[in-house]
Amino acid sequence: MTSTLISSPHVPRVNRVDRVMLQVLLALMPGVLAMIWFFGWGVLVNVILAVGFAVLAEALVLLLRRRPVLPALGDLSAVVTAVLFAISIPPTLPWWMTLLGMLFAIVLVKQLYGGLGYNPFNPAMAAYVFLLVSYPVAMTNWLAPELLSGIDLSFSDSLAMILHQVLPAGVDWDAVTAATPLDEMRTQLDEQLTIAEIRDQSALWGVFGGRGWEWISAAFLLGGLYLLWRRTITWHIPVSMLAGLLSLATLFWLIDPQTHPFPAFHLFSGAAILGAFFIATDPVTATTTRRGQLIYGACIGATVFVIRTWGGYPDAVAFAVLLMNIAAPTIDYYTQPRVFGHGRERAR
Amino acid sequence: MAATPVPTSERRLWTFHGGIHIADEKALSNASEITVAPIPKQLVIPLQQHIGAPARVLVEVGERVLKGQCIAAADGYVSAPVHASSSGTVIAIEARPVPHPSGLSALCAVIETDGEDTWAELPEPLTHYAQLDPAEVRERIRWAGVVGMGGASFPTGVKLNPGPDRRIDTLVINGAECEPYITCDDRLMRERASRILEGVRIMRHLLGGPGVLIGIEDNKPEAIAAMRFALGESDLRASAEVVAIPTRYPSGGEKQLIRILTGKEVPSHGIPAQIGIVCQNVGTAHAVAEAVLEGRPLISRVVTVTGRAITTPRNLAARIGTPAAELIAHCDGYREQPRKLVCGGPMMGFELHDQVVPVTKPVNCLLALTAAEAPDPGQALACIRCGRCADACPANLLPQQLYWFARAKDFDHAQDYNLFDCIECGCCAQVCPSHIPLVQYYRYAKTEVWAREQEKRKAEEARQRHEAKQARLERQERERQARLRQKKEALAAKAKAEAGDNAGSEAKQAAIAAARARAAAKQQGTGEPADGA
Ligand code: SF4
Numbered sequence A: 001m002t003s004t005l006i007s008s009p010h011v012p013r014v015n016r017v018d019r020v021m022l023q024v025l026l027a028l029m030p031g032v033l034a035m036i037w038f039f040g041w042g043v044l045v046n047v048i049l050a051v052g053f054a055v056l057a058e059a060l061v062l063l064l065r066r067r068p069v070l071p072a073l074g075d076l077s078a079v080v081t082a083v084l085f086a087i088s089i090p091p092t093l094p095w096w097m098t099l100l101g102m103l104f105a106i107v108l109v110k111q112l113y114g115g116l117g118y119n120p121f122n123p124a125m126a127a128y129v130f131l132l133v134s135y136p137v138a139m140t141n142w143l144a145p146e147l148l149s150g151i152d153l154s155f156s157d158s159l160a161m162i163l164h165q166v167l168p169a170g171v172d173w174d175a176v177t178a179a180t181p182l183d184e185m186r187t188q189l190d191e192q193l194t195i196a197e198i199r200d201q202s203a204l205w206g207v208f209g210g211r212g213w214e215w216i217s218a219a220f221l222l223g224g225l226y227l228l229w230r231r232t233i234t235w236h237i238p239v240s241m242l243a244g245l246l247s248l249a250t251l252f253w254l255i256d257p258q259t260h261p262f263p264a265f266h267l268f269s270g271a272a273i274l275g276a277f278f279i280a281t282d283p284v285t286a287t288t289t290r291r292g293q294l295i296y297g298a299c300i301g302a303t304v305f306v307i308r309t310w311g312g313y314p315d316a317v318a319f320a321v322l323l324m325n326i327a328a329p330t331i332d333y334y335t336q337p338r339v340f341g342h343g344r345e346r347a348r
Numbered sequence B: 001m002a003a004t005p006v007p008t009s010e011r012r013l014w015t016f017h018g019g020i021h022i023a024d025e026k027a028l029s030n031a032s033e034i035t036v037a038p039i040p041k042q043l044v045i046p047l048q049q050h051i052g053a054p055a056r057v058l059v060e061v062g063e064r065v066l067k068g069q070c071i072a073a074a075d076g077y078v079s080a081p082v083h084a085s086s087s088g089t090v091i092a093i094e095a096r097p098v099p100h101p102s103g104l105s106a107l108c109a110v111i112e113t114d115g116e117d118t119w120a121e122l123p124e125p126l127t128h129y130a131q132l133d134p135a136e137v138r139e140r141i142r143w144a145g146v147v148g149m150g151g152a153s154f155p156t157g158v159k160l161n162p163g164p165d166r167r168i169d170t171l172v173i174n175g176a177e178c179e180p181y182i183t184c185d186d187r188l189m190r191e192r193a194s195r196i197l198e199g200v201r202i203m204r205h206l207l208g209g210p211g212v213l214i215g216i217e218d219n220k221p222e223a224i225a226a227m228r229f230a231l232g233e234s235d236l237r238a239s240a241e242v243v244a245i246p247t248r249y250p251s252g253g254e255k256q257l258i259r260i261l262t263g264k265e266v267p268s269h270g271i272p273a274q275i276g277i278v279c280q281n282v283g284t285a286h287a288v289a290e291a292v293l294e295g296r297p298l299i300s301r302v303v304t305v306t307g308r309a310i311t312t313p314r315n316l317a318a319r320i321g322t323p324a325a326e327l328i329a330h331c332d333g334y335r336e337q338p339r340k341l342v343c344g345g346p347m348m349g350f351e352l353h354d355q356v357v358p359v360t361k362p363v364n365c366l367l368a369l370t371a372a373e374a375p376d377p378g379q380a381l382a383c384i385r386c387g388r389c390a391d392a393c394p395a396n397l398l399p400q401q402l403y404w405f406a407r408a409k410d411f412d413h414a415q416d417y418n419l420f421d422c423i424e425c426g427c428c429a430q431v432c433p434s435h436i437p438l439v440q441y442y443r444y445a446k447t448e449v450w451a452r453e454q455e456k457r458k459a460e461e462a463r464q465r466h467e468a469k470q471a472r473l474e475r476q477e478r479e480r481q482a483r484l485r486q487k488k489e490a491l492a493a494k495a496k497a498e499a500g501d502n503a504g505s506e507a508k509q510a511a512i513a514a515a516r517a518r519a520a521a522k523q524q525g526t527g528e529p530a531d532g533a
């Protein structure tokens, strides 16, 4: 800046990044609590570990880059990344994988690109995919909801499980782990079972989605609505993403309800709700024009459906988001709003 | 974007994209009647208070001037004269600090007042303006030095002359006063409604009788009532309407107000007259009435002195040239040390670094803000691309992209993203969660672009001058050479002819060669583009 004069406006600013992030964290709470309720203390242990690792990693990089540490940590974006990552990974994941994930997210994906605002990829999702590709078994080793396994792991049991990979005496891994509903659905469908048969043969199913999972999704939905109400996010991405997913799901379900799960299953069994309100809405890596966000969200929703149905992974939110992160600048370019006083043209 | 009408009981209104709701803070000063500020000991009257060419000084140091006397004449069509706002003696004509965003100094006439406030002889009132040639009425407005009082300060006479081939069908009167804190137009409408309407009537006459829409934000019910009442008494009734518009900053921006009232968009880089509209501020209408009906030049204006740092916020009728400090003193000074003193409103005004700057024609507000009212936004963080700025932008720009390009000094891209459609309203900066001083970046980018264009123009001119000179020198050199050769050949031919042998043929050859050389020289000479002219 050439001038030292502080330019207008001379009014208090109404928003603050840290408050935005705080709202997001607050809105995540119902979902996180629901996860702890259904999957035990492992979820909390993961959250604590991930937050600790993320903050340390960020501080370290900032020190190395000779940037002021406190303002960047104070924006709470690393904490949000950490929480989103922690609730995406299985509550059994060895601690060092979480460390690896957070180092990857903060150091490589975020800070090497210049820190908050400059990273083209969603750090939490990039770290998730990195681990999923590197450690596919550990990353799909989900706990069964407690109400299914009937095994109540205490906080220290969960800590021991994550730190040392040991279970309490008399409990074995098969008893506590289970496939995720999406995983189960995929496997069974691949075995040519019909939806009706699949639903009949397992206790994994709840009212609309996977047992336990559906309530977790509902809790995230609650948080998402809170964010909408507080205008922390706008409706464009969540609505278009869920609409993209639902419209394909409905179409195929109408075509053949025995090989395609009913639409609500798609919404409430995996990370769709979490993804729509908390992950795809990450402003830094999403499109920035509102019209672009409709396209962006719809494409994520559609991609999620495509990968879930025909792809190699049971859930797909992370992949879909990362894929669309790549397309975001292009979408922005083609969806510039019509400037006041201009005809229907866009910038060259 | 499709026009979105807001149904009201009376009139269909349109909306513009973006804008913000912001605490209007009008209550600080809107109960204060307009009072005349005392004559200051010294008046510092800048010679350029308008857009266009600076006025030409007519007085000398030591000369006695009377109130209303013209002290500097308009210089050119887009220019405006300046008058003494009280009687006294000119003690200096020199550069003084003036209210300008960059804190510049500019040429001012400094008058030591004598306290008598003696009027100069004024021209006859033109109460019968409707029978006069519009040019004569316009000349009066021009003589009176009336400029846009809403902040733009474009000479009003020029704006009221859209030219014979532009039909004006709507005259929009701007009483929106959408900036927080400012109440001078509000008070003027409450107290001088009929005078304003007389000005409107004159302007309407000059524009060939268009319909009149007077737009006032609905947070000023008293002003709306006063204007409606006055309109009911006036013969403008049939052709004018007072329209209450929703309070939303920046509805008082010229383009935004036109959009709200008519649904039309002023083309980018264009003026309202292109779509058959002229927009004038209520204060300007008042000044026009004074000029035409009283023969009074524009020598005073209403200034709101407000902000929580001011002991008694007030609306003052201040003589042009009154130092800001005197007006603040007249409002019982500061209650607490202001964090900043702003000229204009908090959204678009600029900080004053010198309290001695005088009030000029476009200064509508002196705003002394406390630290609580204008807190330091703190260290700007990185843009998180949240898009809040774009949601708030009344020009429907993408401020986040503009910021990106301005920061990277990629001014070409900034222009592709319509940098110059930014009206610097400040909505984007107000909502930005990263507290980025966005407007500052846009001003900086615009200044850079202007500077570069100027430099380019200069460089281009210099290049052309240089090339022309180069070409001239080369041509002169070639001509000299050619002449020399001719001379030599002629001499040689002559010598041979004198020698007597084969004289005829050789002389012929020499003549041919000389002609060839001439032709060649001529061809080269005319081949130079720059030197031809
Ligand atoms: S409001 Fe600020 S942080 Fe958000 S996109 Fe605009 S410039 Fe970036």
Ligand code: SF4
Pocket (backbone or CB within 6 Å): B389, B392, B393, B394, B395, B396, B397, B399, B421, B422, B423, B424, B425, B426, B427, B428, B429, B438, B439, B442
């Ligand atoms: S200052 Fe410019 S970019 Fe910002 S909101 Fe106003 S018009 Fe839009």
